Amino acid sequence: MPRKSSPKEVDPRVRRTRRLLRDALVSLMLEEDFSSISIREITERAEVAYITFYRHYESLDQLLMEVLDEGLAGLLTRIETLAKQSETSALEAEGRLIFEYIGGNADLFRILFKSQSVARIRKRVVKNIAAIFQTSCAPLGRLDGQVTIAIASNHIATSLLAMIEWWLENNMKPTPAEMGKVYKSLIIDSTVGAVSSLPVVSK
Amino acid sequence: MPRKSSPKEVDPRVRRTRRLLRDALVSLMLEEDFSSISIREITERAEVAYITFYRHYESLDQLLMEVLDEGLAGLLTRIETLAKQSETSALEAEGRLIFEYIGGNADLFRILFKSQSVARIRKRVVKNIAAIFQTSCAPLGRLDGQVTIAIASNHIATSLLAMIEWWLENNMKPTPAEMGKVYKSLIIDSTVGAVSSLPVVSK
DNA sequence: CCTTTTTTGTTATACTGCGTAGCAGTATGT
DNA sequence: ACATACTGCTACGCAGTATAACAAAAAAGG
Numbered sequence: 001m002p003r004k005s006s007p008k009e010v011d012p013r014v015r016r017t018r019r020l021l022r023d024a025l026v027s028l029m030l031e032e033d034f035s036s037i038s039i040r041e042i043t044e045r046a047e048v049a050y051i052t053f054y055r056h057y058e059s060l061d062q063l064l065m066e067v068l069d070e071g072l073a074g075l076l077t078r079i080e081t082l083a084k085q086s087e088t089s090a091l092e093a094e095g096r097l098i099f100e101y102i103g104g105n106a107d108l109f110r111i112l113f114k115s116q117s118v119a120r121i122r123k124r125v126v127k128n129i130a131a132i133f134q135t136s137c138a139p140l141g142r143l144d145g146q147v148t149i150a151i152a153s154n155h156i157a158t159s160l161l162a163m164i165e166w167w168l169e170n171n172m173k174p175t176p177a178e179m180g181k182v183y184k185s186l187i188i189d190s191t192v193g194a195v196s197s198l199p200v201v202s203k
Numbered sequence: 204m205p206r207k208s209s210p211k212e213v214d215p216r217v218r219r220t221r222r223l224l225r226d227a228l229v230s231l232m233l234e235e236d237f238s239s240i241s242i243r244e245i246t247e248r249a250e251v252a253y254i255t256f257y258r259h260y261e262s263l264d265q266l267l268m269e270v271l272d273e274g275l276a277g278l279l280t281r282i283e284t285l286a287k288q289s290e291t292s293a294l295e296a297e298g299r300l301i302f303e304y305i306g307g308n309a310d311l312f313r314i315l316f317k318s319q320s321v322a323r324i325r326k327r328v329v330k331n332i333a334a335i336f337q338t339s340c341a342p343l344g345r346l347d348g349q350v351t352i353a354i355a356s357n358h359i360a361t362s363l364l365a366m367i368e369w370w371l372e373n374n375m376k377p378t379p380a381e382m383g384k385v386y387k388s389l390i391i392d393s394t395v396g397a398v399s400s401l402p403v404v405s406k
Numbered sequence: 407c408c409t410t411t412t413t414t415g416t417t418a419t420a421c422t423g424c425g426t427a428g429c430a431g432t433a434t435g436t
Numbered sequence: 437a438c439a440t441a442c443t444g445c446t447a448c449g450c451a452g453t454a455t456a457a458c459a460a461a462a463a464a465g466g
Contacts, residue, residue, distance in 0.1 A: 214441070214442070216441085216442055216443075217441095217442075220442085220443080251443085251444090252443060252444045252445070253444095253445095254443085254444080254445085255442090255443060255444080258442080258443080
């Protein structure tokens with residue numbers, strides 16, 4: 001574990017090595033399944049000694065986390081601004097921004113959905129998105145019961161993620177603008193419309 | 204591979220062995236993560252010789268498939284009858300039946316969602332459910348454009364699965380009857396309401 | 407420029423699980 | 437009782453993980 005609490009800058013060699021490992025993992029995940037990727041394979045493609053991997057990461061999972069967190073942070077911030085919107089026109093526009101961002105980082109998100117053993121990460125993303133909507137929707141009004149709010153926010157989060165996945169699998173066919181409209185009507189409008197008519201569910 | 208094209212009945216020893224292996228896998232998956240389960244561990248718990256596993260299955264995946272297909276078939280048939288309903292009262296009742304079925308086979312579905320390397324299976328399930336709704340919703344009426352239908356049916360399938368997952372993680376707290384209502388209003392009503400107002404998306 | 411520090415490369419090691427093979431033992435049903 | 441099929445046991449080669457010791461190379465500081 002090189003340079004634990006870096007007093008100054010990070011050693012250029014360290015940055016280079018970590019970047020090579022990240023790129024090698026991404027490159028491999030676009031070719032084969034995550035479960036079949038070995039650490040030896042990664043270090044080989046990164047043109048780095050095998051043991052070097054363990055000098056920077058404790059496990060393959062940790063490397064994968066670092067790779068995905070990079071791009072997922074951008075998605076979360078966009079969703080956060082989206083969740084605060086209440087006007088109809090702004091909702092569509094923000095929805096479009098999300099799908100444009102996805103399209104720009106398509107490789108990264110393809111990895112997120114395609115790979116098999118990242119269900120854990122996907123769950124974490126769902127949790128984050130749901131939390132965003134849970135807090136931003138609470139002051140919106142007449143949601144009855146904690147459970148109902150939890151169900152609704154979870155519904156929004158999972159639906160959005162599933163829609164993104166579907167879009168990627170269909171080669172991003174409908175344009176981001178069109179997907180923004182779909183997102184608004186199919187997820188947001190219908191959910192807020194339904195929640196107000198939902199029964200108060202026993203906790 | 205014992206008794207490939209069985210001319211008569213299956214050897215009792217074979218049925219016993221396969222059952223032991225299936226039960227051992229389920230038992231282990233409820234304790235630890237799928238990725239950390241070894242074939243030796245399974246045969247050990249099943250009280251069966253290591254090599255016996257390979258006399259019945261080619262891979263661990265194949266065993267997992269056999270285990271999950273068993274219970275997923277029941278879910279799909281219930282969803283199929285549900286998809287054909289159009290009356291409001293029947294929708295709620297059928298929705299309740301689904302969650303009651305899930306509750307009855309909770310262990311199986313916990314495995315489906317909890318385990319990590321079954322994203323492939325989950326995807327297959329989504330595809331099946333979406334296909335059901337796609338065919339049963341097409342004659343329902345005024346859905347414009349193939350893409351819109353595809354998005355909507357995918358939305359229903361993923362939302363239903365996500366709702367089931369949420370319900371299991373919350374220890375099946377709201378009753379199946381309440382979940383049936385939530386399902387109807389949050390997924391079905393809002394989706395069919397939204398679809399009719401959706402723009403025709405370019406193919 | 408030279409020295410010290412840090413990182414990287416090389417090689418070797420113990421450990422674990424996978425998949426296969428051969429042979430002996432045991433259960434099935436006819 | 438008999439042939440057939442299934443199961444148990446032991447051993448082996450292979451691949452990947454995680455770690456260690458020592459040599460080589462690159463960065464930082466004077």
